[in-house]
Amino acid sequence: MTPSPLYRPENIDSPSFKLRYTWTGWPSAGSFPPQPDQSFFDTMADTWETDGIRMLEKRWQPDKLQFTCSVRPTMAPTLFTARVKARLQYALRIAGTRIEFSRKVAFRSLGENKRKQVEGYIANQVAKSQFIDPRFAELIARYTQVNNYVSLREPTATNRGRYWYDLHLVLVTEHRERFVDEVSLNRIKEVCEKNAQKKGYLLGSISVMPDHVHLALRGNVEETPESIALGFMNNIAFVFGQQPVLRPSYYVGTFGEYDMGAVRR
Numbered sequence: 001m002t003p004s005p006l007y008r009p010e011n012i013d014s015p016s017f018k019l020r021y022t023w024t025g026w027p028s029a030g031s032f033p034p035q036p037d038q039s040f041f042d043t044m045a046d047t048w049e050t051d052g053i054r055m056l057e058k059r060w061q062p063d064k065l066q067f068t069c070s071v072r073p074t075m076a077p078t079l080f081t082a083r084v085k086a087r088l089q090y091a092l093r094i095a096g097t098r099i100e101f102s103r104k105v106a107f108r109s110l111g112e113n114k115r116k117q118v119e120g121y122i123a124n125q126v127a128k129s130q131f132i133d134p135r136f137a138e139l140i141a142r143y144t145q146v147n148n149y150v151s152l153r154e155p156t157a158t159n160r161g162r163y164w165y166d167l168h169l170v171l172v173t174e175h176r177e178r179f180v181d182e183v184s185l186n187r188i189k190e191v192c193e194k195n196a197q198k199k200g201y202l203l204g205s206i207s208v209m210p211d212h213v214h215l216a217l218r219g220n221v222e223e224t225p226e227s228i229a230l231g232f233m234n235n236i237a238f239v240f241g242q243q244p245v246l247r248p249s250y251y252v253g254t255f256g257e258y259d260m261g262a263v264r265r
Contacts, residue, residue: 003242007233009074009226016251017073019225020056022263023084024066024106033097035060044091051083057263068110068263073226073252077107077165077219078158105161107221109254110262111168115152115204115216118168118255122146122214125207136180143185143208150202152218153257166204169215169229170251171236174244178210187239188213195235201228216255225252 045055052075057068067084085101092099113121123146131137155162179185189208192215196203202218213236219228229250236246 003238005230005234006237006242006244007230007246007248009230011248012226012230013247013249015073015226015229015249017225018111018253019071019073019075020068020110020254020260021071021075021077021080022066022068022106022108022110023081024064024108025085025088026064026102026104028100028102031062032060032065032099033092036095040091040095044087047087047091048083051087053080053083059263066263068260073229074224076224076227077109077163077221078160081105081107081160103160106155107161107163107165108256108258109164109166110256110258110260111254112260113255114259115166115255115257118216119146119205122168122205122207122216125209125214129209139182140185140209143189144206145189146205147203150204150218152202152204152216156218156221158221163221164256165219165221166255167215167217167219167225167228168251168253168255169217169225169232170212171215171229171233172212172247172249174247176211177245180210184240188236191235191239192232195232199223199228199231228252 041058048055052072054070055067056070059066071080085105089099089101123144126137126141126144152166155164185208189206192206192213193203196217200220204216207214215232229252233246237243
Protein backbone atom coordinates (compact mmCIF):
# COMPACT_ATOMS: atom_id res chain seq x y z
CA MET A 1 0.00 0.00 0.00
CA THR A 2 1.43 3.36 -1.03
CA PRO A 3 1.69 5.71 1.97
CA SER A 4 -0.06 9.06 1.87
CA PRO A 5 2.22 11.98 0.95
CA LEU A 6 3.68 13.54 4.05
CA TYR A 7 4.19 16.91 2.36
CA ARG A 8 1.14 18.39 0.63
CA PRO A 9 0.38 21.87 -0.72
CA GLU A 10 -1.89 22.67 2.23
CA ASN A 11 0.80 22.02 4.84
CA ILE A 12 3.67 23.83 3.15
CA ASP A 13 4.75 26.86 5.16
CA SER A 14 5.67 30.01 3.22
CA PRO A 15 7.75 28.62 0.36
CA SER A 16 10.36 30.93 -1.11
CA PHE A 17 10.44 31.33 -4.87
CA LYS A 18 11.63 33.50 -7.72
CA LEU A 19 10.14 32.23 -10.96
CA ARG A 20 10.48 34.00 -14.30
CA TYR A 21 8.88 32.60 -17.45
CA THR A 22 9.09 33.99 -20.98
CA TRP A 23 6.62 33.32 -23.80
CA THR A 24 7.46 33.93 -27.44
CA GLY A 25 4.82 33.62 -30.15
CA TRP A 26 4.73 34.06 -33.90
CA PRO A 27 1.88 34.84 -36.35
CA SER A 28 0.65 31.92 -38.43
CA ALA A 29 0.91 34.18 -41.49
CA GLY A 30 1.87 37.76 -42.26
CA SER A 31 2.94 39.97 -39.39
CA PHE A 32 1.62 41.45 -36.18
CA PRO A 33 0.01 44.92 -36.18
CA PRO A 34 1.88 47.92 -34.77
CA GLN A 35 2.33 47.88 -31.01
CA PRO A 36 -0.86 48.95 -29.19
CA ASP A 37 -0.91 51.83 -26.74
CA GLN A 38 -0.16 51.40 -23.05
CA SER A 39 -3.82 51.02 -22.07
CA PHE A 40 -3.94 47.74 -24.00
CA PHE A 41 -1.04 46.36 -21.96
CA ASP A 42 -2.48 47.71 -18.71
CA THR A 43 -5.67 45.78 -19.39
CA MET A 44 -3.69 42.69 -20.36
CA ALA A 45 -1.64 42.92 -17.16
CA ASP A 46 -4.82 43.12 -15.05
CA THR A 47 -6.26 40.09 -16.84
CA TRP A 48 -3.10 38.02 -16.43
CA GLU A 49 -2.96 38.92 -12.73
CA THR A 50 -6.21 37.00 -12.25
CA ASP A 51 -4.38 33.94 -13.62
CA GLY A 52 -1.43 34.44 -11.26
CA ILE A 53 0.77 35.87 -14.02
CA ARG A 54 2.52 39.23 -13.56
CA MET A 55 3.90 40.96 -16.63
CA LEU A 56 7.46 42.22 -16.18
CA GLU A 57 8.78 42.91 -19.67
CA LYS A 58 7.39 42.95 -23.19
CA ARG A 59 8.83 43.05 -26.67
CA TRP A 60 6.50 43.66 -29.64
CA GLN A 61 7.94 43.11 -33.09
CA PRO A 62 6.27 42.54 -36.49
CA ASP A 63 7.46 38.93 -36.65
CA LYS A 64 7.17 37.88 -32.99
CA LEU A 65 5.88 38.85 -29.56
CA GLN A 66 7.66 38.16 -26.30
CA PHE A 67 6.49 38.57 -22.72
CA THR A 68 8.46 37.93 -19.54
CA CYS A 69 6.41 37.32 -16.42
CA SER A 70 6.74 36.31 -12.80
CA VAL A 71 4.57 33.47 -11.55
CA ARG A 72 3.80 31.54 -8.41
CA PRO A 73 5.07 27.95 -7.93
CA THR A 74 1.59 26.60 -8.77
CA MET A 75 1.93 27.59 -12.45
CA ALA A 76 3.09 24.89 -14.88
CA PRO A 77 4.77 25.96 -18.14
CA THR A 78 2.06 24.42 -20.33
CA LEU A 79 -0.69 26.29 -18.45
CA PHE A 80 1.33 29.51 -18.61
CA THR A 81 1.83 29.34 -22.39
CA ALA A 82 -1.83 28.48 -22.96
CA ARG A 83 -3.12 31.35 -20.80
CA VAL A 84 -0.78 33.94 -22.29
CA LYS A 85 -1.72 33.00 -25.84
CA ALA A 86 -5.47 32.76 -25.21
CA ARG A 87 -5.72 36.03 -23.28
CA LEU A 88 -3.59 37.87 -25.82
CA GLN A 89 -5.54 36.53 -28.80
CA TYR A 90 -8.83 37.52 -27.16
CA ALA A 91 -7.60 41.02 -26.27
CA LEU A 92 -6.46 41.62 -29.86
CA ARG A 93 -9.81 40.43 -31.20
CA ILE A 94 -11.67 42.80 -28.87
CA ALA A 95 -9.39 45.59 -30.07
CA GLY A 96 -10.49 44.85 -33.64
CA THR A 97 -7.43 42.90 -34.77
CA ARG A 98 -7.87 39.21 -35.53
CA ILE A 99 -4.53 37.46 -35.37
CA GLU A 100 -3.98 33.75 -35.71
CA PHE A 101 -0.92 32.62 -33.82
CA SER A 102 1.36 29.91 -35.05
CA ARG A 103 1.00 26.63 -33.17
CA LYS A 104 4.68 26.81 -32.30
CA VAL A 105 5.63 28.59 -29.11
CA ALA A 106 8.86 29.05 -27.21
CA PHE A 107 8.98 28.99 -23.41
CA ARG A 108 12.08 29.83 -21.40
CA SER A 109 12.81 29.98 -17.74
CA LEU A 110 15.33 32.58 -16.70
CA GLY A 111 16.54 34.35 -13.61
CA GLU A 112 19.15 36.76 -12.31
CA ASN A 113 21.80 34.04 -12.85
CA LYS A 114 22.57 31.93 -15.89
CA ARG A 115 22.87 28.14 -15.93
CA LYS A 116 26.65 28.07 -15.56
CA GLN A 117 26.49 30.33 -12.51
CA VAL A 118 23.86 28.15 -10.83
CA GLU A 119 25.79 24.96 -11.58
CA GLY A 120 28.98 26.59 -10.32
CA TYR A 121 27.25 27.67 -7.12
CA ILE A 122 26.04 24.12 -6.46
CA ALA A 123 29.42 22.59 -7.31
CA ASN A 124 31.09 24.98 -4.84
CA GLN A 125 28.92 24.11 -1.82
CA VAL A 126 31.55 22.06 0.01
CA ALA A 127 34.37 24.56 -0.53
CA LYS A 128 32.09 27.41 0.52
CA SER A 129 31.22 25.68 3.80
CA GLN A 130 34.88 25.50 4.91
CA PHE A 131 34.51 22.42 7.09
CA ILE A 132 37.14 22.27 9.83
CA ASP A 133 37.71 18.54 9.49
CA PRO A 134 39.31 17.82 6.09
CA ARG A 135 38.21 14.17 6.31
CA PHE A 136 34.57 15.19 6.62
CA ALA A 137 34.98 17.67 3.76
CA GLU A 138 36.34 14.83 1.64
CA LEU A 139 33.38 12.63 2.63
CA ILE A 140 30.68 15.20 1.95
CA ALA A 141 32.25 16.15 -1.40
CA ARG A 142 31.25 12.70 -2.71
CA TYR A 143 27.62 13.83 -2.59
CA THR A 144 28.07 16.80 -4.90
CA GLN A 145 27.84 15.90 -8.55
CA VAL A 146 27.61 17.90 -11.77
CA ASN A 147 26.34 15.68 -14.56
CA ASN A 148 28.24 17.02 -17.56
CA TYR A 149 26.55 14.47 -19.80
CA VAL A 150 23.20 16.22 -19.16
CA SER A 151 22.66 19.13 -21.52
CA LEU A 152 20.19 21.75 -20.34
CA ARG A 153 21.01 23.95 -23.33
CA GLU A 154 18.73 22.03 -25.68
CA PRO A 155 14.95 22.50 -25.39
CA THR A 156 12.34 19.95 -24.49
CA ALA A 157 10.25 19.61 -27.66
CA THR A 158 6.51 18.91 -27.48
CA ASN A 159 3.66 19.25 -29.95
CA ARG A 160 3.00 22.62 -28.31
CA GLY A 161 6.47 24.03 -28.94
CA ARG A 162 9.90 24.19 -27.37
CA TYR A 163 10.48 24.51 -23.64
CA TRP A 164 13.51 25.39 -21.55
CA TYR A 165 12.21 24.70 -18.02
CA ASP A 166 15.14 24.78 -15.61
CA LEU A 167 14.76 24.97 -11.85
CA HIS A 168 17.07 25.42 -8.87
CA LEU A 169 15.51 23.67 -5.89
CA VAL A 170 16.71 23.88 -2.27
CA LEU A 171 15.36 21.68 0.52
CA VAL A 172 16.36 22.17 4.17
CA THR A 173 16.27 19.67 7.04
CA GLU A 174 13.84 20.22 9.89
CA HIS A 175 15.44 22.28 12.69
CA ARG A 176 18.61 22.25 10.56
CA GLU A 177 19.33 18.73 11.78
CA ARG A 178 22.62 17.54 10.30
CA PHE A 179 23.12 14.27 8.47
CA VAL A 180 26.78 13.32 8.71
CA ASP A 181 26.74 9.56 8.15
CA GLU A 182 27.26 7.90 4.79
CA VAL A 183 24.07 5.85 5.02
CA SER A 184 21.83 8.92 5.31
CA LEU A 185 23.74 10.94 2.73
CA ASN A 186 23.58 8.02 0.29
CA ARG A 187 19.85 7.62 0.86
CA ILE A 188 19.16 11.25 0.04
CA LYS A 189 21.34 11.37 -3.07
CA GLU A 190 20.09 8.07 -4.45
CA VAL A 191 16.42 8.80 -3.89
CA CYS A 192 16.77 12.20 -5.57
CA GLU A 193 18.43 10.59 -8.57
CA LYS A 194 15.81 7.84 -8.76
CA ASN A 195 12.95 10.33 -8.46
CA ALA A 196 14.41 12.44 -11.26
CA GLN A 197 14.80 9.39 -13.48
CA LYS A 198 11.28 8.14 -12.73
CA LYS A 199 9.68 11.52 -13.45
CA GLY A 200 11.73 12.16 -16.59
CA TYR A 201 13.65 15.14 -15.22
CA LEU A 202 17.15 15.96 -16.42
CA LEU A 203 19.26 16.27 -13.28
CA GLY A 204 22.05 18.68 -14.13
CA SER A 205 23.63 18.83 -10.69
CA ILE A 206 23.04 17.86 -7.09
CA SER A 207 24.69 18.68 -3.78
CA VAL A 208 23.67 16.88 -0.60
CA MET A 209 24.96 18.86 2.34
CA PRO A 210 24.54 17.96 6.04
CA ASP A 211 21.46 20.14 6.49
CA HIS A 212 20.21 20.97 2.98
CA VAL A 213 20.04 19.75 -0.60
CA HIS A 214 20.57 21.65 -3.87
CA LEU A 215 19.19 20.39 -7.18
CA ALA A 216 19.44 21.93 -10.65
CA LEU A 217 17.14 20.20 -13.11
CA ARG A 218 15.04 20.35 -16.26
CA GLY A 219 11.46 19.76 -15.16
CA ASN A 220 8.49 18.12 -16.82
CA VAL A 221 6.61 20.96 -18.56
CA GLU A 222 3.26 19.60 -17.37
CA GLU A 223 4.31 19.90 -13.71
CA THR A 224 4.36 22.95 -11.49
CA PRO A 225 7.50 23.92 -9.56
CA GLU A 226 5.60 23.12 -6.38
CA SER A 227 4.65 19.59 -7.45
CA ILE A 228 8.27 18.94 -8.43
CA ALA A 229 9.49 20.16 -5.03
CA LEU A 230 6.89 18.09 -3.16
CA GLY A 231 7.86 15.00 -5.13
CA PHE A 232 11.46 15.20 -3.96
CA MET A 233 10.40 16.01 -0.39
CA ASN A 234 8.02 13.05 -0.15
CA ASN A 235 10.54 10.65 -1.66
CA ILE A 236 13.15 11.71 0.90
CA ALA A 237 10.61 11.31 3.72
CA PHE A 238 9.75 7.82 2.43
CA VAL A 239 13.33 6.49 2.63
CA PHE A 240 13.48 7.73 6.24
CA GLY A 241 10.40 5.76 7.23
CA GLN A 242 7.86 8.52 6.51
CA GLN A 243 9.57 10.82 8.98
CA PRO A 244 9.40 14.63 8.48
CA VAL A 245 13.15 15.03 8.12
CA LEU A 246 12.71 18.10 5.93
CA ARG A 247 11.29 21.47 6.81
CA PRO A 248 7.76 21.82 5.29
CA SER A 249 8.94 24.50 2.90
CA TYR A 250 11.28 24.92 -0.05
CA TYR A 251 13.05 27.42 -2.29
CA VAL A 252 12.62 27.18 -6.04
CA GLY A 253 13.96 29.56 -8.66
CA THR A 254 14.31 29.59 -12.41
CA PHE A 255 17.48 29.90 -14.45
CA GLY A 256 18.50 29.37 -18.05
CA GLU A 257 20.99 30.17 -20.75
CA TYR A 258 19.98 33.83 -20.47
CA ASP A 259 19.48 36.05 -17.45
CA MET A 260 16.99 38.88 -16.90
CA GLY A 261 19.40 41.34 -18.50
CA ALA A 262 18.59 39.75 -21.86
CA VAL A 263 14.95 40.88 -21.71
CA ARG A 264 15.19 44.17 -19.83
CA ARG A 265 15.23 47.30 -21.89
